[in-house]
Amino acid sequence: MSVRYAVLGLISQKPRHGYETRVVFESLVGGDENWEVKPAQIYTTLDRLEEAGLVERSSDLGEGEEPSRRVFQVTPQGEEALQEWFASPVPSEHQRDEFFIKLIIGVACRQADPERLIQTQRVLLFQEMHAATNQREEYDPHTEMAQILLLDKAIMHLEADLRWLDMIEMRLEAIKEQPLPEPEIRRRGRPRKGEKGSTYPPPEKVVSPL
Numbered sequence: 300m301s302v303r304y305a306v307l308g309l310i311s312q313k314p315r316h317g318y319e320t321r322v323v324f325e326s327l328v329g330g331d332e333n334w335e336v337k338p339a340q341i342y343t344t345l346d347r348l349e350e351a352g353l354v355e356r357s358s359d360l361g362e363g364e365e366p367s368r369r370v371f372q373v374t375p376q377g378e379e380a381l382q383e384w385f386a387s388p389v390p391s392e393h394q395r396d397e398f399f400i401k402l403i404i405g406v407a408c409r410q411a412d413p414e415r416l417i418q419t420q421r422v423l424l425f426q427e428m429h430a431a432t433n434q435r436e437e438y439d440p441h442t443e444m445a446q447i448l449l450l451d452k453a454i455m456h457l458e459a460d461l462r463w464l465d466m467i468e469m470r471l472e473a474i475k476e477q478p479l480p481e482p483e484i485r486r487r488g489r490p491r492k493g494e495k496g497s498t499y500p501p502p503e504k505v506v507s508p509l
Contacts, residue, residue, distance in 0.1 A: 314372040353377035407479040
């Protein structure tokens with residue numbers, strides 16, 4: 300997710316300065332252990348939103364141009380951009396999986412033990428699920444239901460990833476027997492004379508009789 304729209308939405312709720320925006324964002328996601336946002340990222344985002352005309356400076360807390368003292372409010376253009384974001388679905392990125400790439404390349408180049416890769420990943424997923432479960436139990440359902448639901452989703456994804464690793468283990472021999480895709484590499488540049496697709500020399504111009 301682009302932090303840009305999260306920042307825009309928090310400023311739409313009420314005018315905020317950079318430090319407050321960062322603290323509120325991390326509180327919403329359950330702390331920086333879940334989603335860490337550096338102060339520089341918040342201030343850079345605010346500068347870009349201001350340049351785009353989506354927020355404007357409403358006041359300064361004290362003197363000087365220190366980023367943490369600048370208070371921003373949303374503009375009408377910012378409200379419009381925020382509504383467009385709310386009206387758009389959020390695409391998933393499940394197919395952009397780094398472990399999948401690591402496993403397949405490890406099998407193809409024979410530089411890694413696939414079984415060990417799977418077991419190492421499984422240990423990490425169990426550790427993450429244990430940490431997420433403990434964190435979830437610390438929240439109060441009367442005041443922190445949103446954070447509980449976020450962790451529920453994280454735990455469900457971790458459970459699905461663990462089941463997926465079990466499926467990979469069962470089908471690992473079939474994966475090993477299948478070659479890595481080798482697409483045809485097309486030559487770049489102009490085709491040589493006489494090759495298919497070549498237009499050199501150019502065809503003779505046919506003059507129709509009058």
